[in-house]
Amino acid sequence: MAIAGIKDSLKERGVRLTRQxxxxxxxxxxxxKHLDAESLYQLAKERDPKLNRVTVYRTLKLLKKGGLVDELDLMHWSGEQHYYExxxxxxxxxxxxxxxxxxxEFFGDVLQKLKKQIExxxxxxIAVTRTEMGGYCAHCQVLRAQEVAAASAPSAPAETAGHRHSRKN
Ligand SMILES: [Zn+2]
Ligand SMILES: [Zn+2]
Structure with missing residues (x-):
């Protein structure tokens, strides 16, 4: 749906497409992208310096209610943060x-098939679907393996960590 389509859909719902x-x-x-409210506010402020945080949050809520914006938690990977698209x-x-x-984002026929099967x-x-999976990207799989190895390695004795004993005053 292009912006023009969005405008029509808003009009049908009696929501005025204000500047914000x-x-x-x-x-x-x-x-x-999937932006959180704060990132959206920061970006929006660049376009209109008069925009304040409260307006942005309130507007997001309205767009969500109007079915124009979807709210995701993205597996809560960063806590309670929510994201919008x-x-x-x-x-x-x-x-x-x-x-x-x-x-x-995975776009595939298999999603439509899954929906049909569930129906x-x-x-x-089914009126609305929201599918989320959590895991580790290729980059993080390597880093995680290193982190796990480092965490399980026997820790070095405390004396070798610093130069306390070698220092002569
Ligand atoms: Zn998405
Ligand atoms: Zn990653």
Whole structure:
């Protein structure tokens, strides 16, 4: 859904596309990223210095309620932080690196097939899907292996750590 489509959908819901809303939607649309409210606020402020945090948070809530923006927790990889993206993208699954927070989006027929299977199995009509998986990216797999090895290695005796004993006053 392009911005024009979003405008129509907002109008149908009786939501006016104010300048603030337009800025936030544009940012989410153009970056194509999953931004938290604070990052969005920082980016939005560059476009309109008069924007304040409260307005940005309130606007996000409204866009979410209007079905234009989706809220994700991305497996809580960074705690209680929530992330936002536009609904304009084709349905996808999120794969999140639990170490560095890298997010990949999986668009594949298999998702549609899974949805159909679930609908048949439970007799549901699926209206919205949000799929998230957590793991470790290729980069972090290597680093994690090193971290685990370092943590399990016998710790060196304290005396060798510093120069306390070799120092002569
Ligand atoms: Zn990673
Ligand atoms: Zn996404």
């Amino acid at each position: 809303r337009q800025i936030l939607l544009d940012l989410l649309d153009k970056t194509g 536009t609904r304009s993208k084709q349905e996808h699954a999120h794969v999140v690196c639990l170490r560095c927070g890298r997010v990949e 048949t199995h439970f007799g549901f009509a």
